[in-house]
Amino acid sequence: MHPENHLVKRIGWLRAAILGANDGIVSTASLIVGVAAASSSTSEVLVAGIAGLVAGAMSMAAGEYVSVSSQSDTEQADLARERAELASQPDFERDELAQIYMQRGLDPKLAYEVADQLMAKDALGAHARDELGMSEVTAARPIQAAITSAATFATGAALPLLTALLLPHSILILGVSVASLFFLALLGAIGAQAGGANIGKATVRVTFWGAIAMALTAGIGAVFGTAV
Incomplete structure (x- = not known):
């Protein structure tokens, strides 16, 4: 290390x-x-x-x-809006996150697996970071x-x-x-x-x-x- x-x-x-x-x-x-x-x-x-x-x-x-x-x-x-969208249309938000990962080079299957795992742990955090470009460092x-x-x-x-x-x-x-x-x-x-x-x-x-x-x-x- x-x-x-x-x-x-x-x-x-x-x-x-x-x-x-x-x-x-x-x-x-x-x-x-x-x-x-x-x-x-x-x-x-x-x-x-x-x-x-x-x-x-x-x-x-x-x-x-x-x-x-x-x-x-x-x-x-933006976080409040994203939180509401996750509650009202989680499937659309899942697709949106997977599309972001596909645009970065992942194949569709892996992109959806990554989206599922990240959303299972912290859905709002995943969307804030990868969709909105927000992080704790730059807050x-x-x-x-x-x-x-x-x-x-x-x-x-x-x-x-x-x-x-x-x-x-x-x-x-x-x-x-x-x-x-x-x-x-x-x-x-x-x-x-x-x-x-x-x-x-x-x-x-x-x-x-x-x-x-x-x-x-x-x-x-x-x-x-x-x-x-």
Whole structure:
């Protein structure tokens, strides 16, 4: 026997974590850079950054909870419908499951034997997995997603905010921009490592779009002279 460690089980919390941390770094750094480009006061920059951190974390938590709850509601509705169909027309559901296995390469006799055995053990589970594509690993978890997103957003947002706190105003825009790009590159590498993906590709992707966001925000702040 050999140990297996499939990374798909991390999908639920990893997606929320990367989204939260990335949004925290990009939005807060962009806010700081935009305000700094429009203002000469470091205190205004810090107030804007702190407000962005708090508001963003709460927004991420609420948004993730609502969106993932909608996914969960849809999953539960499909399961309820499938449960009712199993009770009212079991023969049709048996044929439906066997057809799925035949399409995957089993001969008709074996497909029906597999369908019978799986339905005898857990009919709803078999249909949820093979007909609806649902599993315990990928099931929606609203609370987990909300907490993960809020926590990682706050952590990500704290990085450019701390950088702004430590730098003099004269180099604040450049310093926060460079530091934030470094944080984004690090986040891309960590996320890729956790998900078993290509580290270089993920790092470049995250850093590129972060740079675009900060450049646009700084440009707007400089042109209009207002905080954005």
